[in-house]
Amino acid sequence: MAEKTAYSQAFHSGRYDKASGLLGKYDNVRRFWEDQVTSIFLRPALNDLVENKRKRLERLRVLDLGCGSGDGFDLIMGVTTKDPGIYEYITAALTDDMLKEYVGLDLNEDLLRQAEEYYGQAPKMRFVQGDLTHGLPPQIMQEEEPFDFYFTSYGTLSHFHDHQAVDLVADISKHAPHKAIVMLDWLGRYTYEWQNLWHHPVDQEYFMDYRISYIYPEDQRDKVEVASFPLRLMSRDEIMKIVAEASRKSGVQVKPLVFFDRSIFIGRHMDTGDYNKNCPKLRGPVNSLFESYVRTDLESLFVNYVPRQGFAPINNFFEMFFMSCNALVEYTISLLSKYSCDTATFQSPPAQVLPYYPEPLKEAMHTMRRVVEGVGWVKFGDARANMIESHLAYSLRKLEMELQPGTGMGHGLVGIFEINK
Secondary structure (H helix, E strand, O other), rough: HHHHHHHHHHHHOOOOOOOOOOOOOOOOOHHHHHHHHHHHHHHHEEEEEHHHHOOOOOOOEEEOOOOOOOOHHHHHOOEEEEOOOOOOOOOOOHHHHEEEEEEEEOOOHHHHHHHHHHOOOOOOOEEEEEEOOOOOOOHOOOOOOOOOEEEEEOHHHHHHHHHHHHHHHHHHHHOOOOOOEEEEEEOOOOHHHHHHHHOOOOOOOOEEEOOOOOHHHHHHHOOOOEEEEEEEEEEEEHHHHHHHHHHHHOOOOEEEEEEEOOOOOOHHHHHHHHOOOOOOOOOHHHHHHOOOOOOOOHHOOOOOOOOOOOHHHHHHHHHHHHHHHHHHHHHHHHHHHHHHHHOOOEEOOOOOOOOOOOOHHHHHHHHHHHHHHHHOOOOOOHHHHHHHHHHHHHHHHHHHHHHHOOOOOOOOEEEEEEEEE
16 A cells, blocks of 8 residues: 555664654654643543542553554653642553553554564563554454544544444444543644645545655755655544444444644644745744754744635634744743843843734743743753753644644644543
């Protein structure tokens, strides 16, 4: 299959290794923004699930559908029980003592081999090869006990047609126990990254021609023949139709808990411009915000949104969202320019926080002022690079989480559901 060739190509490039920092698949944005957004939205359901299992003196079984090289394991084990205070040491929602078994299922041999290299010595982890195109494979449906948490991540379900997704969700519903949690993940239909594709009608399945070009440096992308494959773009209404049909087919209620858009501000293809030449190159600057001892040109974070005619409601959202982000960045620049490290005071008043701004923006602005006032006077450790800029990144992430509609405006669109029997 085309996607198998593409992912194998990415694996053999060496750029799918678990590196971190400014570049690569596992860059700062992936770890400190994208995965954390998923973690925060998943937190309530996973907390409740763990607590209910604990009360019954039981542990959790987890099935990662389309596990790749095991990224989903790191994702779920990174979910915290709450917004941690400064005293707590252990904040994980799912600790190793509460995990009975994690099973990763995937079709690609190369990615499974990489998963074995990373996690093969972990006694509670197991990886199996299986095809999800016809629902849960027989070795899961017939041979495995029910799992407590079934999940896909990083757009796994976009590989499938809707009728295949219906079969898979129906099989999960039949296999799962009462109150199991299911997390389903597609690519969003209306991200700014592929604005060129918005015109396709929502009453029809639409598969984009997806390229993993972002793993290559910008100066190499035109020199490498990057494999491509089709991926389904989804809106929340389309997902609800799939879930409703799966519920009807299985005879099991699948209750939606929450939908969220992942990576509105900094999806992977914002930097490539493969599907929208007007996208700003934001991944590098935001990675820099998280990087220790690296100062960022904050003006590189401004977004000049270019609307697409005929999509007024979508344009209105992006105008509001990007203008809010711009206002936060501009305010932070004002704070930094007017703060005196020597006197630990503002030499002149910073820009105003206007009363008609959205509440999340006002809260983020007030937070940034307190951060600058609180650490700006520190003479060692580069307070700007190591503390202030990282909090600007977290504040921008907060805007993405609290201003979003959860309807398909980001690189990913994720739904979390509960099985009721």
